[in-house]
Amino acid sequence: MSGRRTARVMNRCVCFRGALFAALAALFAATDARADSSVIRGPDLGTSVTLFEGYPVSSRAAWIRPWLALTYQQRMPFDAFGAGVGVRRTIAGGPRGWALSVQLGGGLSFATLYPGAVLEFSPSTNLRVRGDWAYFSMGLAVPAALRLDATGDVRIPVQGELWLAFRTGPVWIGAMAAMGVTFVPNASSALSLQGGAYIAIPYGEGRASR
Amino acid sequence: MISVTACSPSGPGAVTVAPSPARDGRDGADGPFGASRVTVLTQARVYERVTIEVTFPSDATGNLRRDRAPFPTVVFAAGGLVTSARYRWIADHIATRGFVVVAPDYTLDLAIASPDNTNAALLAVRRAAQTAGHTLEGAIRSDGKVAAMGHSLGSVIATWQWADYNYDGVVLIAGLPADGSRLERRAGSRVLSITGSQDGSALLPDVTRGFLSFSRPRMLAVVEGMNHYDWTDGATAANLARDMPSTRPQSATRRDGMRVIDTYLDAVLRGDAAATAALDNGAFEGVTVTR
Numbered sequence: 001m002s003g004r005r006t007a008r009v010m011n012r013c014v015c016f017r018g019a020l021f022a023a024l025a026a027l028f029a030a031t032d033a034r035a036d037s038s039v040i041r042g043p044d045l046g047t048s049v050t051l052f053e054g055y056p057v058s059s060r061a062a063w064i065r066p067w068l069a070l071t072y073q074q075r076m077p078f079d080a081f082g083a084g085v086g087v088r089r090t091i092a093g094g095p096r097g098w099a100l101s102v103q104l105g106g107g108l109s110f111a112t113l114y115p116g117a118v119l120e121f122s123p124s125t126n127l128r129v130r131g132d133w134a135y136f137s138m139g140l141a142v143p144a145a146l147r148l149d150a151t152g153d154v155r156i157p158v159q160g161e162l163w164l165a166f167r168t169g170p171v172w173i174g175a176m177a178a179m180g181v182t183f184v185p186n187a188s189s190a191l192s193l194q195g196g197a198y199i200a201i202p203y204g205e206g207r208a209s210r
Numbered sequence: 211m212i213s214v215t216a217c218s219p220s221g222p223g224a225v226t227v228a229p230s231p232a233r234d235g236r237d238g239a240d241g242p243f244g245a246s247r248v249t250v251l252t253q254a255r256v257y258e259r260v261t262i263e264v265t266f267p268s269d270a271t272g273n274l275r276r277d278r279a280p281f282p283t284v285v286f287a288a289g290g291l292v293t294s295a296r297y298r299w300i301a302d303h304i305a306t307r308g309f310v311v312v313a314p315d316y317t318l319d320l321a322i323a324s325p326d327n328t329n330a331a332l333l334a335v336r337r338a339a340q341t342a343g344h345t346l347e348g349a350i351r352s353d354g355k356v357a358a359m360g361h362s363l364g365s366v367i368a369t370w371q372w373a374d375y376n377y378d379g380v381v382l383i384a385g386l387p388a389d390g391s392r393l394e395r396r397a398g399s400r401v402l403s404i405t406g407s408q409d410g411s412a413l414l415p416d417v418t419r420g421f422l423s424f425s426r427p428r429m430l431a432v433v434e435g436m437n438h439y440d441w442t443d444g445a446t447a448a449n450l451a452r453d454m455p456s457t458r459p460q461s462a463t464r465r466d467g468m469r470v471i472d473t474y475l476d477a478v479l480r481g482d483a484a485a486t487a488a489l490d491n492g493a494f495e496g497v498t499v500t501r
Contacts, residue, residue, distance in 0.1 A: 056258075075257055079253065079257050079258075079259050080257040109257075111253060111256070111257045113251055113252070113253045113257070113259065114252075114253050118256055118257060145256045145257070146256070147256055153255075153256050154256070155255045155256045155258075182255055184255055184326065187255075187326045187329075188325040188326045188370065188374075190255060190258075190317065190323060190324040190325070190326065191317050191318070191320075191323035191324065193317070193318075
């Protein structure tokens, strides 16, 4: 009897995890994303998956370690897409309350309108505060990009960012807005705007420590 | 900055004005060519999309008049919070007179937010003109003459592009250069500043002050009775609330204004001697001129 109950519980658990994994995989694969893995600058929830849908860039991150993410990013509607990695480190404070952290994203994208490879490099820092139910951060990001062809075209945006999120059950739902200036060597600078909404879903250790 | 042709339309453009040999393009009227439009996509600042409306001299079926190409180019910068579509009447008119008009879009419809979309658009169209089978194949030369033209805030951008990229001419429509524009780099390049006497947005004293910051040869043309949004189609109530009332019919003021602009383009982009003489010494009906 005890064995049957244990089996039922285990089956339920396997079913739940399977369904959760399938749902996450479907979200990750099906939603259109857009290049700059801005998603790595969202809330630090340990191991987690974050889906960021925004303009002009959407991105996805799977934090397979609390400090290491695999990312996918796409520039809308489908002007560039690519993948990369992100790392983050808290340099002051802790997971709750105030903290100062830095992130570094890097990746390779492919521009589709004029086919070519683009190398991306996104250092950032933010000051954040996280409670049980709410998260807020303000930061500075430099999501730079370089075309790996004869043009050697470079863009160096410098933008201020605000991130906000609220916890709903096991997930965090939030929004971000960023504004700044894109510097281009030998050309006029341009306005840099970015925004979007996101959902962050802790799993494994991240879920246990939320 | 790179500018690359992404979308490569190969068919005819959309005909916006049918050709008519009976039109001579004089006195502010349309020219004999038809005008057709095509959209070209390009990428600026590594991978930012820029959508460009290109209006070109065509035949009745929307095909480029390659028998008369290549044509000089006019790059147009729209005013703040105004789309390029609202200046199609200008693009159509200029195209019927044998010019290719390149009008890019801008972030938030503010040319100041992405000023280099203007030059990126020019480079994209030059590339398209070198692409076999493209609708615009042969339309312009890569080293062909170019004038920048802008309305209102677009005048600031047009002036920057003219100064920074050595365009052959610049037309400021109801606008003025921003402080710090490197005008001295283009000393001796002919400038046209044109506005309306009823402009309630770019006030005449300001436009005049901006005009005086250019070196000669230069012309300030003030169209009698024309207001700021007579230069655009589809003026909204909010637009007009910031403007002064026109005192003459729009068809008349537009024609008077285009007569001056046509003369300028003929002089600067075609090297027409009579047009040059008119700019230097002539009088224009319905227009007060200062040099």
